[in-house]
Amino acid sequence: MAKIEQKLQAAVVSGVFALPSPVRRLLAGKPIRLDDQELALDAQLLLKLQKLAGQEGLSATTPEAARIAMSNAPVRNGSMPGVVVAERTIPAEHGSLPARIYRPRELTETGPLLVFLHGGGWVIGDVDTHDDLCRFLAKHAGIRVLSVDYRLAPEHRFPAAFEDSLAAYRWAVDNAAELGSSADAIAIGGDSAGGNLAASVALHATREGAQKPVFQLLLYPATDATARRRSRDLFGNGGFLLTDHDMTWFMDHYEPDVDKRADPRLSPLLAEDHGDLPTAYVVTCGFDPLRDEGEAYARVLADAGVPVIARRFSDLIHGFANLRPVSQRFEEALFEIVGTTRAALELTKKP
Incomplete structure (x- = not known):
């Protein structure tokens, strides 16, 4: 029923x-x-x-x-022709992570791979809720996409989601050839809480001296769990999908200890050093409580010398990428995102 x-x-x-x-x-x-x-x-x-x-x-x-x-949202599409999809399992310390890899049917040569981390406030969402978005990214950016199911709160609190995301990225690097890519062509990305995880993984991989991502795609990311910015006051109670109550509810489930929220694995904006991080494409929305912290992160990266593409869709709301099937405007924005992503990844290719 x-x-x-x-x-x-x-x-x-x-x-x-x-x-x-x-x-x-x-x-x-x-x-x-x-x-x-x-x-x-x-x-x-x-x-x-x-x-x-x-x-x-x-x-x-x-x-x-x-x-x-x-899961029951009526805006999900359910299919997209021209994309080959396969289920995968990623080993992790606690067991294994379900994952799904997407490839444009015509793509047979080695190329970039985007490890994608879904949004949902670290509490909701999975590979199914973001299936349409990942299909769209793969097909229209012309890349492989590996979507990862990390553990959710409150059953698994911080830093569980981060640890799973990092494990998935490391696995993709170690198994790049089998995934149709190479270790130096692995990108990281995500939306909302997934954007937070992607930024944190890029930061951690760079600082530990491992193979860092070649690119980071951050769609309306959460970047600072310690501060309340103007956009949250402007849009948090206006009925713009993501509410002030939602943000508190999600964070209290993921990391209820306020004193631990400044950890860079949760608040990458507060890291001491942002130098040498991968090229970043930071997308924000005009009517989004997270707008200002996403744009603050883009500025911090730029100030540290990181190549940054900062794009605000001033007329859109948080979560629009998952709403693509119902609206031409949402799809137009996504086409711009995949076009920019494709161009950025082309520029990272080694001669």
């Missing part, structure tokens, strides 16, 4: 977004302008539908309830 309900909801959402722009504007309401930005019509409409469905954010009464809600 849950699957049937999900399909019905998806059909309704698709039908609404297929309506002419004036009708969608009528349904969404007057344009929302805040901080010299105007929210995209499709983002506003999606938020209106979410509110009508009684959903105010990403958290829930229990972690399990929040995980089910994310």
Whole structure:
């Protein structure tokens, strides 16, 4: 029944977004302008539908309830032609990590591999919730993508997710040839909490003198668990998908000890040294409580001499990459992201 309900909801959402722009504007309401930005019509409409469905954010009464809600989201696509997918298992100290590798069907030669870490506040999300995004990245960036299921909180608190992410990256480096890549062509990336983990893995791998990632793709990352910035006050209680309550709820599950939140494995912005880190593509959204800390991280990297591409999609909301199937605007932004990623990875190739 849950699957049937999900399909019905998806059909309704698709039908609404297929309506002419004036009708969608009528349904969404007057344009929302805040901080010299105007929210995209499709983002506003999606938020209106979410509110009508009684959903105010990403958290829930229990972690399990929040995980089910994310898994049953009606915006997931479910398939994409031209992408070959295979399940993998990554060994780790505590056992093993489920993973999934994606490859464009026409890609047969050795090339870059992106180790992708899903978002979800370290509490929710998995390879299934981010399947569409990883397929899209693989197909349109023309690369292999290895999506990793790390352990979730509160069953496994900090630094479990970081340790699993680092183990997955090291495994990809050690098994690069078997994965269709090479040790010096492994990139790291993720969205939201996954962006936090990707930044932390890049930082740790660089500092330990191991093979560092060739590139880091950070989609609206969390970078500082110790400070409350202006964007959180501006957008945390305005119904923009990720709420102030969500952020507190996620962090309290992942690392309830406030005194430990300055650890660079959780707050990479607070690391003492950001020099020599991999080229970074930092994507932020105008209507996102995490906007300011993501942009602060881009500035810190640039100040340390790291090549940085900083891009704010001023009209979008947190999590838009996972909402691609319902909105042309979200897909346009993703096409820009994959284009920039493809170009950046091309520039990292050795002659």
